[in-house]
Amino acid sequence: MKLFEQIGKVAGREIRIWKDRPLYLWGSVGVMLLSALFFLTFFGSGLPEKLPIGVVDLDGSSTSRNFTAQLDATQLGRVIPFPDVTEARKQLDRGDICAFVVIPEHFDREVQSFHCPKMGVYANTLYPVIGGALAYKDVMFMVNLTNGAVQRQVLRAKGKTDSEIMGIIQPLVLDAHNIGNGPTSYAYYLCNMILAGILAMSIMLVISYALGSELKFGTSRHLLAFSEDSIVTAVLGKLLPYTVLFTLLGTCLQLLMFGILGYPLQGSLGWMILSMLCMVMAYEAVAVFVVSMVPTLRLAVCISALYSVLGFSFAGFTLPLESLPTWLQGLSCIYPLRFYYQIFVGEALYGTGFAGWWPSLVALLLFQALPYVGFARLKDAYQYQNYPRN
Helix, strand or coil, rough: CHHHHHHHHHHHHHHHHHHHCCCHHHHHHHHHHHHHHHHHHHCCCCCCCCCCCCEEEEEEEEEHHHHHHHHHCCCEEEEECCCCCCHHHHHHHCCCCCEEEHHHHHHEEEEEHCCCCEEEEEEECCCHHHHHHHHHHHHHHHHHHHHHHHHHHHHHCCCCCCHHHHHHCCCCCCCCCCCCCCCCCCCHHHHHHHHHHHHHHHHHHHHHHHHHHHHHHCCCHHHHHHHHCCCCCHHHHHHHHHHHHHHHHHHHHHHHHHCCCCCCCCCCCCHHHHHHHHHHHHHHHHHHHHHHCCCCCCHHHHHHHHHHHHHHHHHHHCCCCCCHHHHHHHHHHHHHHHHHHHHHHHHCCCCCCHHHHHHHHHHHHHHHHHHHHHHHHHHHHHHHHCCCCC
């Protein structure tokens, strides 16, 4: 009973620090509110709309103008004409457009002569998921449609019937059934995981700063006195308010997406909330470990930022891990976001239940052992304050 009283005293001390330093709330609540507003609005229709795509029309024929009009009429594309390639390239390098297409000279004449004109497509792959890849996909879709239209025109001139033409142009028709994401909405998995990743980043940075600031401002001995010289009690007391805060933020995001916005949830919301709690605690444990190993505020925050950013890549929701070199695939195990992603796919998209993803939950719980590796080192740093404070 005395242990819980001590943890409560340290937690109350931490909440009082929040009042004096609004940075903690801005770095958690403020960041998540702004991130949710941006991404949920950006992907409001499931896909980004009207991505700027440049067109350099060197032909100026009716065929090239029709291609440009059709590209502009798609949901993803918004055509911006350019007089030459140089100007389009400058806009692409600045990020003002996501891609641009070069329609060569004599395009219409070569099409009518049954030749193969070459169209140049240049995409900005700096942001492959949101911008460049979607713009490239939109352009290639219109190129394929144009190619089919030309073939149909040629085959009609040769006296082929429409049924024969479709058998030549599209001999196989794909009947696709998307499991877990019927509308193939990017929002259903990107928003879930991007917001979870931003939450993980906030946890790492805020916890690292909260623990490191005790050394920077010379208050670590006061913290140990509050916890009766127990580093475990001190850390648990400091983490308790953050655990509640970040779990509430994550739960509110889940309720917003799965409830109000109607994102697919084949399984139980309770399991998703539990996985969110485990992810929050796992990232807190990693942050405690980082500060224990590097008890300097500046270095701890930098390492936490680098670690949490790399989690986006190693989680596997933007790039399949199988596409990475074998020696890199194993690094995904050191990121809790990877295991949260596996739980999300199994429970929310496929509805496999606990039996389908329990190993990932166990992996998240194993992260709780990390702080115990460095508790002795952290206590020495708090007690002797013999580390640089800048």
